[in-house]
Amino acid sequence: MLRKTALNAIHIELGGELTxxxxxEMPLWYSTGSVREHLAVIEKSGLFDIGHMDLLRLKGKDTFNLIQLCLxxxxxxxxxxxxxxSVILNEQGHVVDDTIVYNLGKDEYILIVNAAMGPVVRQHLIQRNTFQNVTVMDESGRFSKIDLQGPASTVIMKKLLERGRGTIEGLRYFQFRGDYADPASETALAGNIPILLSRTGYTGEVGFEIVMPYDKVQDVWNMIIDAGGSDVTPCGLAARDSLRTGAVLPLSHQDIGSWPFINTPWDFALPRGEDGKFTKDFIGSKTYDAPSSLYTYPFCGFDxxxxxxxxxxxxxxGASIGTVSTCAIDMAIGRVDGRVYSVASPDRPASFKARGLVCGFVRADRPLKPGQKVTLKDSRRSIEAEIVSDIRPNRTARVKI
Amino acid sequence: MKSLEELDIRGDLVYTQTHEWTRRTGDTAQVGVDDYAQSALGDIVYVELPSVGATVNAGAAFGSLESTKAVSDLYSSVTGKVVAVNETLSDSPELVNTSPYEDGWVIEVEMANPKELDALMKSDDYLSFVKTLAPIE
Structure with a gap:
């Protein structure tokens, strides 16, 4: 029996292809179709139900210490x-899950983790806790989360904030305001719905993640749809997957997982100082002393x-040197004379048409360089691709708002 | 995907169990993907086509459809020589979704044995057949 989010009835009403x-039970796409949903997030905005993700809330004087140990x-x-x-590793240096950690102040932090991972991560933290004063609460059933992503999202959110409208001005990538669990939250929507409003997302585009009490999520979804009008498109998981791939973001348990987290495009999650050495000890840090022959790279193809x-x-x-962990199509990009442009590239040539390019991640047993040509082969076909350092150009995630 | 009631299954065409339709004009068969398949696959973003002059065999793969979700083989309903391919699909693969029976046709085959068409399903039989199916992956 599949679990359903608070928005399940809306998914069905919108013609969601459920999976x-x-x-x-989540929508792959709605009747709009995944191609138009993907493009909507780059050109206007898209709304995603992320209610399947879990949330842990940590409290107590030692919360900082436990997070420093386990993340x-x-x-x-x-x-x-x-x-x-951040990622969370076990003693073997393998990924338990990835997470976004929020500092609420007053020795309180939130960890947003992946679907079904709340109990797993909570147990992982508790088993490794050597500190006195910290509690780890799984609040997954009490809240829900939706993501509004894309350049139109800022205007839409400003319209809807009953309290804290000014907090959006100048809010930077990876900053947040408010607390969904606090009735006096700095940020609240009409009807005094307290929200945690975070300038994050998993699409590579400017936007917000909105965490709210579980029983308010339908109201908030409808509010955003009404306020956004033709500037907002409900989007399913297929568009989320293709957008995050083009933005070079990993999917936990697919691009990172039960193997060493090393030599990846996401090594910024490791606490390396300027000298390359770790600035702290953490669970899994000792495994980095051993040599590794595992390398993860983004790739981009030609059709x-x-x-x-x-x-x-x-x-x-011609020789097999690894595997393919993600293979998706970013429908907003195409090549002109070999160079990749996006529908959002201001310098795209007149002849540019976004026919979509295959892209994703490969794991190799040796280092590769951007620009190097590789072949991806399955039982059906062989395709040519190029190792790259980035995939979809001109993303908006970091623009000033 | 569409419900059975929403499916557009045309009475003037014949169908394969792999969801291709065939339209006969003399000894030529036009082949495409039916409404059931396009609806189940979602947005088609690339169509791999054979060359004109290639030989195709009934029941054998001759190309593929790339949707955002997956890749699916295209199977020929008849044996013969490809006399035309729908070149507009290179630029506009979405025609398979928006007009599966007209603008989204895939190939035309000069049939070696038109009697092969007798083995294909008429629309009533095809509808009964799809009722027995779980949604295709």
Whole structure:
């Protein structure tokens, strides 16, 4: 029996193509279709139900210490009202899950983790806790989360904030305001709905993640749809997957997982100082002393044709050197004379048409360089691709608002 | 995907179990993807087509459809020589979704054995067949 989010009836009403995602019944796309949903987030805005994700709330004087021990990211400079991407490793250096950690102040932090991972991560933290004063609460059933992503999102959110409208001005990437659990939250929507409003998301585009009490999520969804009008498009998981791939963001348990977290495009989650050494000890840190021959890279192809992940091999000069962990199509991009442009590229040539390009991540047994040509091969076909340092150009995630 | 009531299954065409439709004009068969398949696959973003002059065999794959979700083989309903391919699909693969029976046709085949068409399903039989199916992956 699949679990349903508070928005399940809305998914059905919108013609959602429903699928099993981590034990949840979630929409792959709505009747709009995943291509137009993907483009909507880059050109206007898209609204995603992220109610399947879990949330842990940590309290107590030792919360900071427990997080420093169990997350790879060094949060000693994480200010109140700021959040950061991190991974959580076990003693073998393998990824338990990835998370965004929020500093609420007063020795309180939130960890947003993936679908069904709340109990797993909570147990992981509790088992490793050597400190006295910290509690780890799984608040997954008490809240829900939706994401409004895309350049129109700022105007829409300003319209809807009953309290804290000014907090959006100048809010930077990976900053947040308010608290969904506080009736006096600095940020609240019409009807005094307290929200945690975070300038994050998993699309690579400017936007917000909105955490609110579980029983308010339908109201908030409808509010955003009404306020956004034709500037907002409900989006399913297929668009979320293709957008995050183009933005070079990993999917937990697919691009990172039960293997060493090293030599990835996400090494910024490791606490390395300027000298390359770790600035703290953490669970899993000792495993980095051993040499590793595992390297993860983004790739981009030359047309939309995909290969099957897990079953495909990564070939270099005809020899198998690894696997393909994500293979998606970013429908907003295309190549002109070999160079990749997006529908959002101001310098795109007149001949540019976004036909979509296959892209994703490969894991190789040796280092590769951007620009290097590789072949991805499954039982159906071989496709040519290029190792790249970035995929979709001209993303808006970091623009000033 | 569409419910059975919403499906557009045309009475003037014949169908395969792999969801291709065939329209006969003399000894030529026009082949495309039916409403059931396009609706189940979601947005089609690329169509891999054979060359004109290629030989296709009934029941054998001749190309593929790339949707945002997956890749699916296209199977020929008849044996013969490809005399035309729908070149507009290279630029506008979405025609398979928006007009599966007209602008989204895929290939035309000069049939080696038109009697092969007798083995394909008429619309009533095809509808009964899809009722027995779980949604295709």
């Amino acid at each position: 099993d995602f981590g034990g949840w 790879t990211r060094n949060i000693s400079n994480l200010k109140i009202g700021a959040c950061a991407y 939309p044709r995909k290969v099957e992940v897990c079953k495909a091999s990564l070939l270099l000069d």
